[in-house]
Structure formats: C-alpha cells, structure tokens
Amino acid sequence: MQTGILRIKAKLQTGWIYPLLTAGYFFLVIAWFSSARAGTGTAPLSTWFVDMNQYTAAAHGSLKCEDCHGPMNSMKAPHPDPGAASFLKTRIKRDFDYQACQKCHKTAYKRFLKGEHAKAAAKEKLSGTPSKTGEAPNCGDCHSAHYSGSHLSRAQIGKQMTETCGACHPEQKRSFLADYHGKAAVNLGYDKAAFCTDCHGAHTTLSLKDKDVALNACRRCHFDATPEFANIIIHDSTKTIALKNETKKSSLKWIHWLGTLSLVFVVIVLVFFYMHTGLLMLRKLHKKLRRHK
Amino acid sequence: MDTNSNPRKHYQRFHVLHRILHIIIIVNFTFLAITGFLLYFSGFGWAGFWVSVMGGAGILGRVHRFCAVFLYMGILTHVSWLFYYKIVLKQKLSGPDSILPGKKDIKDMYQNLRYVFNKGTPPLFDRYSYLQKVDYWAVMLGMQTMGITGLMMWFPEAFTGIFPGYFINIAAHFHFHEAVLAVMYIGLVHMSDTHLVPDIFPMEKTIFTGKIEKKRFMEDHPEEWKRQQMMKD
Known part of the structure; x- marks a missing residue:
C-alpha cells in the first residue's frame, strides 16, 4: 500500500532525477573550483613574508630580490635584532625607497613626480598631516611589487584599477560605476569604454578641475567634443567632488531636481493606471461571475 | 433588423x-x-x-x-x-472616429470609475475608448521623449554644441524613467486591459487580424456601431 507521498517519491525516482542532480552537483563543484582559483589570482595582504610561488608567477617574477632591495650589506647597517620591540613593526610601504622603481619604469616615475599624488605628498610633508582623502600614495600603495599580475587584459587591469583607486576615493568609484563609462567598462568588461586612468592619466592622476585639461581628456575618445562637452557630469556626487566647483554644484542641483520630478511623474501615472486597471478588472470579473450563476 | x-x-x-x-x-x-x-x-x-x-x-x-x-x-x-x-x-x-482626446473621454472615465463602484452603467465608447487613446498617446508621446533623450546620449558631441553639458545627464535620467514607465505601463496596464479582461481572455486578436466580431463590436464600441447602422439606413 502506497501513500501519496510515497507515490510521488516513486515517480521522481524514475530515472531522470539522478542525472539531473548529478549535473547540478557537478556544476556546483566546477563553480566552486573556478571561484577558488579566481581567488588565488588576487594579491594577498601585504606582509613581510613573500609567497615565492605567487611571486615567480607575477610580473616581477624574473627579478632577484637584490634588484629592488639592494645587497643586504649595502647600508652598512647591522641586521635588525629579532628580539627588539620594533622588529617587523615598521610600516613597509612608508619605509621602502620607491626610487628603485625608476630603474626600469622611467617614464612612469617621471609622470608620477609631476602628478597630483606627488604634490599631495609634498603638501603632506610640509604640513605634517595627511589630507582628508588619506596619506599620499607612493608606487607600492597602488601596485603590488611582489604579486601584480602580468599579461592582463585592458578590462582586467581596469577592474583592478577601479578597486585600487576606489580604496581612497570611494565616492568617485561609486559615481563612476553609476555612469555609462563605469557600467560598460567595469561591470560589462567593455574595453572600449574609459577606466579611471583613461581620463585622469595613469601616473599624473590629474584632477580634471581645469576645463582645458578635462576637454583634452574627453577628446582622447570623443574627437569632436565641444568645450561644453566637458561639463557633462561623470562623477554624479555632491559628497566630496563638487564642493569646490560652483558650476558643477548648480548643474547637479538641476539634474537631481528634474530627475526627481520625472520619477514622481512616473510613479503618479503608474499608481493611477494600476488602480484603475485593478478596480476595473475586479468589477468585470464580478459581473462575469454573477452572470453565470 | x-x-x-x-x-x-x-x-x-x-x-x-x-x-x-x-x-x-x-x-x-x-x-x-x-x-x-x-x-x-x-x-x-x-x-x-x-x-x-x-x-x-x-x-x-x-x-x-x-x-x-x-x-x-x-x-x-x-x-x-x-x-x-x-x-x-x-x-x-x-470627429467621433478620431484618436484625439476629447471631452467625452473625461466623461467616460468618470462614468467608468462610477461603474467600478457599482454606481451606474458602463460608458458607451465610440471607435476608440479612452484607454485605447491613452495607449496610443503613451506610445506617440513616449517615443518622442525616448527619441530625443536617446539621440542626446547617442550624439553628445553635437548636442553639447547647443545645450549645456549637464542636459545630457538630465536626458539620461528622463530616458531611464520613461523606459520604466513604458515597460510597466505596457506590461501591466495595456496587457490587462486588452487581453486579461474576462470577456476577451486569453487573447485579443483584433490588432493582428484587423477584424472584430460583431458581438464585441456592439458591446465595446456601441456608439460607432450605432453610427454605422444609421449611415447604412
């Protein structure tokens, strides 16, 4: 004698459910493996200890330690005392002399020295306190010397860059991802769209507050851009960016006001017609059911 | 007769x-x-x-x-x-056959809302009911906004020659909001009012075949029906 549940069970057990479940589990296992593999691709947290497996696979893998760190006895300094309280406590990225980078990356280093981040560093040195955004970055703050990947595609670099820049500029990252450029470039991996450095420059990191500089940045892709074109707002944010720029402030006010107005219009129209349709439908159903009684 | x-x-x-x-x-x-x-x-x-x-x-x-x-x-x-x-x-x-909105449409809507609450009879529509007119004008006007805002985002270089730059951002907001309105209106209101109505369910075929049954003609467009019969006589 079979109850209802048992009968359903018997039906389900007829063959097709097992291949389906197997396929499902197989898919899950594959997905887990691929996500685990993807996880190893990102750089681990910076520590004093270098994972040599990852190091040799990364962009600088062919370099010897001494190529960047110099021979161990060059400073004529004694080996630090492992028992001392400050042992391995110094701040790695603040203490390393990144001039070593310019041995190979001459242009990038020159541009960095001319750029906004270097200016921020100089200001920080003068005043002694970091700016609101945070401590001025040096090479190592954006690039991982030991683990940065090589042969990455434009879209892969761009995605990493958005995270890197966004760590100190979260509002800029948020507004970029809400803009067409960010959506196409980062969310959809469309490599013809602009990433951070395509407008701001890789190592000069221009602020683009200056109209002419901004227009030049636009014209890299939009060849026919007019001066007014540079006033199209990419970073739609009033939090940190627009505070110093009066034109942008007033434009944003209009954008938000009219945007809200159109949203209110949409909601009113939809609410009216949904209620209208719903009520009419109930009435007609009522009439039909009554008629057939 | x-x-x-x-x-x-x-x-x-x-x-x-x-x-x-x-x-x-x-x-x-x-x-x-x-x-x-x-x-x-x-x-x-x-x-x-x-x-x-x-x-x-x-x-x-x-x-x-x-x-x-x-x-x-x-x-x-x-x-x-x-x-x-x-x-x-x-x-x-x-004229009465027109898709242009008129005074009758407002009267019809009022009468229809009264009918919904069981106060009176349903309105007698002419060739186009007010809901059909709304459907038509939603597309006609909606496509103009979508067209203009879409063109602004397609050719920002040309449009910033005429308008200030932030108009492109406003166009983007309008384009999205209008898209939401269009999809939610067509998806629920237009679909229910044409296909889900008990007398018509499951599907209204008139717009695809071009033909309307005599019974539905007399029920849904009684004014037009009356005029046609009078013209014949």
Missing part, C-alpha cells in the same frame, strides 16, 4: 498598415527594453551574465540603437500615413 441587412459576423477594424506597425512596435519595443535594462542594471550579476551571452556591451548597444531607429521609422511611417489620410484621401482626423 441588423442581422437581416447584415449577415456578416466580422467587421474590419484595422488597416493592414497599422497591424504591421503594431508588430514592428512589439518586436522593437521588446528588444529595446531587454537590451536597455540589461545595460542599465549591469551591476547585477545576472545582467552581466546575459550581456556576455548576447555578445557584450558593444553589440548590445548597437542592437539597442538599431531597434530604436527601426521603431522610430515605424512612428514616422504612421505620421506620414496621417498626412496621406488627411491630404490625399481627404478624410477628417477629428
């Missing part, structure tokens, strides 16, 4: 041109909505997945623009037909 003089069961309601245009709108509207919303909501994983399945952001953008042009050509065809109808065929665009 009617049945004797007129044994037909079906009546012609829509010209073949309008049926074709309606299908053009359906196809392109669907593609536009799918591609547009996938691009807008690209931040969500499922949207990113479908975009990659469909060939990436570049292709999807091109499909969106192609369908937009195709759809707008349909609108232009309709507008030129209106001119042909008025100038060559010398027909009237106003």
Whole structure:
C-alpha cells in the first residue's frame, strides 16, 4: 500500500532525477573550483613574508630580490635584532625607497613626480598631516611589487584599477560605476569604454578641475567634443567632488531636481493606471461571475 | 433588423498598415527594453551574465540603437500615413472616429470609475475608448521623449554644441524613467486591459487580424456601431 507521498517519491525516482542532480552537483563543484582559483589570482595582504610561488608567477617574477632591495650589506647597517620591540613593526610601504622603481619604469616615475599624488605628498610633508582623502600614495600603495599580475587584459587591469583607486576615493568609484563609462567598462568588461586612468592619466592622476585639461581628456575618445562637452557630469556626487566647483554644484542641483520630478511623474501615472486597471478588472470579473450563476 | 441587412459576423477594424506597425512596435519595443535594462542594471550579476551571452556591451548597444531607429521609422511611417489620410484621401482626423482626446473621454472615465463602484452603467465608447487613446498617446508621446533623450546620449558631441553639458545627464535620467514607465505601463496596464479582461481572455486578436466580431463590436464600441447602422439606413 502506497501513500501519496510515497507515490510521488516513486515517480521522481524514475530515472531522470539522478542525472539531473548529478549535473547540478557537478556544476556546483566546477563553480566552486573556478571561484577558488579566481581567488588565488588576487594579491594577498601585504606582509613581510613573500609567497615565492605567487611571486615567480607575477610580473616581477624574473627579478632577484637584490634588484629592488639592494645587497643586504649595502647600508652598512647591522641586521635588525629579532628580539627588539620594533622588529617587523615598521610600516613597509612608508619605509621602502620607491626610487628603485625608476630603474626600469622611467617614464612612469617621471609622470608620477609631476602628478597630483606627488604634490599631495609634498603638501603632506610640509604640513605634517595627511589630507582628508588619506596619506599620499607612493608606487607600492597602488601596485603590488611582489604579486601584480602580468599579461592582463585592458578590462582586467581596469577592474583592478577601479578597486585600487576606489580604496581612497570611494565616492568617485561609486559615481563612476553609476555612469555609462563605469557600467560598460567595469561591470560589462567593455574595453572600449574609459577606466579611471583613461581620463585622469595613469601616473599624473590629474584632477580634471581645469576645463582645458578635462576637454583634452574627453577628446582622447570623443574627437569632436565641444568645450561644453566637458561639463557633462561623470562623477554624479555632491559628497566630496563638487564642493569646490560652483558650476558643477548648480548643474547637479538641476539634474537631481528634474530627475526627481520625472520619477514622481512616473510613479503618479503608474499608481493611477494600476488602480484603475485593478478596480476595473475586479468589477468585470464580478459581473462575469454573477452572470453565470 | 441588423442581422437581416447584415449577415456578416466580422467587421474590419484595422488597416493592414497599422497591424504591421503594431508588430514592428512589439518586436522593437521588446528588444529595446531587454537590451536597455540589461545595460542599465549591469551591476547585477545576472545582467552581466546575459550581456556576455548576447555578445557584450558593444553589440548590445548597437542592437539597442538599431531597434530604436527601426521603431522610430515605424512612428514616422504612421505620421506620414496621417498626412496621406488627411491630404490625399481627404478624410477628417477629428470627429467621433478620431484618436484625439476629447471631452467625452473625461466623461467616460468618470462614468467608468462610477461603474467600478457599482454606481451606474458602463460608458458607451465610440471607435476608440479612452484607454485605447491613452495607449496610443503613451506610445506617440513616449517615443518622442525616448527619441530625443536617446539621440542626446547617442550624439553628445553635437548636442553639447547647443545645450549645456549637464542636459545630457538630465536626458539620461528622463530616458531611464520613461523606459520604466513604458515597460510597466505596457506590461501591466495595456496587457490587462486588452487581453486579461474576462470577456476577451486569453487573447485579443483584433490588432493582428484587423477584424472584430460583431458581438464585441456592439458591446465595446456601441456608439460607432450605432453610427454605422444609421449611415447604412
């Protein structure tokens, strides 16, 4: 004698459910493996200890330690005392002399020295306190010397860059991802769209507050851009960016006001017609059911 | 009397041109909505997945623009037909057969809302009920806003020659809000009012076949029916 549940069970057990479940589990296992593999691709947290497996696979893998760190006895300094309280406590990225980078990356280093981040560093040195955004970055703050990947595609670099820049500029990252450029470039991996450095420059990191500089940045892709074109707002944010720029402030006010107005219009129209349709439908159903009684 | 003089069961309601245009709108509207919303909501994983399945952001953008042009050509065809109808065929665009909104529509809506609360009889519609007129004008006006704002985002270089830069941002807001309105209106209001109504369910075929049953003609468009019979007599 079979109850209802048992009968359903018997039906389900007829063959097709097992291949389906197997396929499902197989898919899950594959997905887990691929996500685990993807996880190893990102750089681990910076520590004093270098994972040599990852190091040799990364962009600088062919370099010897001494190529960047110099021979161990060059400073004529004694080996630090492992028992001392400050042992391995110094701040790695603040203490390393990144001039070593310019041995190979001459242009990038020159541009960095001319750029906004270097200016921020100089200001920080003068005043002694970091700016609101945070401590001025040096090479190592954006690039991982030991683990940065090589042969990455434009879209892969761009995605990493958005995270890197966004760590100190979260509002800029948020507004970029809400803009067409960010959506196409980062969310959809469309490599013809602009990433951070395509407008701001890789190592000069221009602020683009200056109209002419901004227009030049636009014209890299939009060849026919007019001066007014540079006033199209990419970073739609009033939090940190627009505070110093009066034109942008007033434009944003209009954008938000009219945007809200159109949203209110949409909601009113939809609410009216949904209620209208719903009520009419109930009435007609009522009439039909009554008629057939 | 009617049945004797007129044994037909079906009546012609829509010209073949309008049926074709309606299908053009359906196809392109669907593609536009799918591609547009996938691009807008690209931040969500499922949207990113479908975009990659469909060939990436570049292709999807091109499909969106192609369908937009195709759809707008349909609108232009309709507008030129209106001119042909008025100038060559010398027909009237106003009057009781017209799609133009009139005083009767407001009266009908009021009467319909009273009828919903069981206060009176349903309104007697002419050739187009007020809901059909809303459907028509939602498309006609909506396509103008979508067209203009879409062009502004397609050719920002040209439009910033005329307007300030932030107009492009406003156009983007309008384009998205209007898209939400269009999809939510067509998807729920237009679909329910035409197909889900108990007398018509499961499907209204008039716009595809062009023919309307005599019974439905008399029930849904009694004023037009009356006028037609009077003209025959």
